[in-house]
Amino acid sequence: MLKITRKVEYALIALRHMQSKNVDELTSTKEIANQYGIPQQLLAKTLQQMARDRILEAVQGPAGGYRILAKLDRISLKDFFEKLEGPLGMMDCYFESDCIQISACNIRVPIQRINDNLRNMFTQMTLQEVTQ
Amino acid sequence: MLKITRKVEYALIALRHMQSKNVDELTSTKEIANQYGIPQQLLAKTLQQMARDRILEAVQGPAGGYRILAKLDRISLKDFFEKLEGPLGMMDCYFESDCIQISACNIRVPIQRINDNLRNMFTQMTLQEVTQ
DNA sequence: AATAAATACGACATATTTAATCGTATTTAA
DNA sequence: TTAAATACGATTAAATATGTCGTATTTATT
Numbered sequence: 001m002l003k004i005t006r007k008v009e010y011a012l013i014a015l016r017h018m019q020s021k022n023v024d025e026l027t028s029t030k031e032i033a034n035q036y037g038i039p040q041q042l043l044a045k046t047l048q049q050m051a052r053d054r055i056l057e058a059v060q061g062p063a064g065g066y067r068i069l070a071k072l073d074r075i076s077l078k079d080f081f082e083k084l085e086g087p088l089g090m091m092d093c094y095f096e097s098d099c100i101q102i103s104a105c106n107i108r109v110p111i112q113r114i115n116d117n118l119r120n121m122f123t124q125m126t127l128q129e130v131t132q
Numbered sequence: 133m134l135k136i137t138r139k140v141e142y143a144l145i146a147l148r149h150m151q152s153k154n155v156d157e158l159t160s161t162k163e164i165a166n167q168y169g170i171p172q173q174l175l176a177k178t179l180q181q182m183a184r185d186r187i188l189e190a191v192q193g194p195a196g197g198y199r200i201l202a203k204l205d206r207i208s209l210k211d212f213f214e215k216l217e218g219p220l221g222m223m224d225c226y227f228e229s230d231c232i233q234i235s236a237c238n239i240r241v242p243i244q245r246i247n248d249n250l251r252n253m254f255t256q257m258t259l260q261e262v263t264q
Numbered sequence: 265a266a267t268a269a270a271t272a273c274g275a276c277a278t279a280t281t282t283a284a285t286c287g288t289a290t291t292t293a294a
Numbered sequence: 295t296t297a298a299a300t301a302c303g304a305t306t307a308a309a310t311a312t313g314t315c316g317t318a319t320t321t322a323t324t
Contacts, residue, residue, distance in 0.1 A: 001213065002134055002213075004246075005133050005282070006282075008133065012242055028299070028300090030298090039285080045302080051301095059299085060292065060300050061300080062291090062292065062297065062299055063293060064300060088133075106148045106149060107141065107263075113261075121250070121253050125245075130245055137312090161271080162270085171314080174314085176273095192319075193321030194269040194270055194320095194322050194323070195270075195322060196270045196320080196321075196322090
């Protein structure tokens with residue numbers, strides 16, 4: 001429980017790598033995959049998604065690659081995680097209302113308390129803070 | 133990511149159920165399983181583990197069952213989660229040192245920052261607070 | 265003493281989720 | 295025209311979580 005996924009891991013590695021370069025400089029998937037021993041195809045998908053989410057900018061063609069597009073100090077860790085993984089909650093019943101046993105359930109409030117604290121925490125941390 | 137497991141879910145349900153009773157009163161696995169629609173065998177294992185962890189007290193034989201043994205306001209959510217699920221960290225490299233690419237890894241510090249915040253948060257919440 | 269109802273627990277099976285790979289298309293600098 | 299890069303849906307593989315089975319042990323009740 002509470003494990004970070006590879007997708008998020010690879011995304012953080014890539015961001016941190018790009019942060020060590022000049023802002024306009026491009027980084028290819030291959031470069032990162034080789035340097036950190038990451039499956040290239042999988043990393044590619046992650047970077048593509050980040051480009052769709054306007055965190056990165058993609059440049060196609062040879063000598064292409066990615067560079068950081070967004071202001072990382074404006075993106076909370078919560079938003080970052082949710083962009084990559086979907087809604088951030090410790091239980092689905094936090095979002096869905098079709099739990100079969102919802103009427104009998106006695107821990108909705110407890111779970112909500114934990115969830116709220118968790119979300120608060122990740123809302124207060126920015127990507128910049130974490131990756132700088 | 134960040135999903136609570138059934139084990140933890142069932143443990144919370146059981147605790148909350150028992151909290152609504154007199155402190156000495158026993159609750160059987162069957163009673164909880166029936167009332168909340170939980171697989172009895174699986175719940176049984178969870179309760180057995182909680183008994184081993186001295187959170188619950190088990191009484192065997194017919195008319196046996198479990199009652200709350202520990203002071204719930206003395207148990208942090210971190211300890212509770214770790215008793216049930218093992219070390220609480222967003223990445224294993226927080227605990228293990230045999231990561232193959234540890235030398236190339238550039239996100240140990242970032243991950244540690246997230247981890248520390250997470251652990252802090254769960255250290256400050258007590259089981260009592262959550263389930264009361 | 266026998267029975268029945270409960271906990272104890274290892275081993276196995278199934279389901280779900282995550283991670284990785286494959287194949288193909290598109291873009292564009294050289 | 296070619297080669298090197300991104301784009302992305304489909305599939306496979308691996309890992310984890312969830313659930314079940316079988317059997318043993320304990321003990322109140324009869």
